[in-house]
Amino acid sequence: MIDINGVSVPFIPASGIDSLRKPQKAIQSNPNGTAPFREIFEEELNRIKFSGHALNRMNSREISLNQSDIKRLEDAVNKAEGKNAKDSLVMMDEKAFIINIPNRTVVTLMTKDKLDDNIITKIDSAVFA
Numbered sequence: 001m002i003d004i005n006g007v008s009v010p011f012i013p014a015s016g017i018d019s020l021r022k023p024q025k026a027i028q029s030n031p032n033g034t035a036p037f038r039e040i041f042e043e044e045l046n047r048i049k050f051s052g053h054a055l056n057r058m059n060s061r062e063i064s065l066n067q068s069d070i071k072r073l074e075d076a077v078n079k080a081e082g083k084n085a086k087d088s089l090v091m092m093d094e095k096a097f098i099i100n101i102p103n104r105t106v107v108t109l110m111t112k113d114k115l116d117d118n119i120i121t122k123i124d125s126a127v128f129a
Helices: 017-021 037-045 052-060 067-082
Strands: 002-004 007-009 087-092 095-100 105-111 125-128
Touching (some): 052 105, 067 125
Antiparallel strands (some): 002 007
């Protein structure tokens, strides 16, 4: 057997023993120019999510959001997160969102005219987006 860097190997590589003794190049994390997995994973974790209840409310109340609205919500969540909020009321235009900040999840939403008795309970903060 041949000894390479203190390890006995039962073969000789086709490129020769010297090729194994050379320092190896660092493996590129994204050879095809795409974002590394960790970056994509972190981005997805930081996106705002909607609970099933919130999605039902959106459909039943005919509320639609565009990418700009989602970005504004994410910015509001980031601000609330910076203040250690847990459950926030986010007011945006004529819509109200109750968002669980640690999970970045919209729990429910409503239009301003559908606020029951104009009372919101079980929140610890409010953000105007």
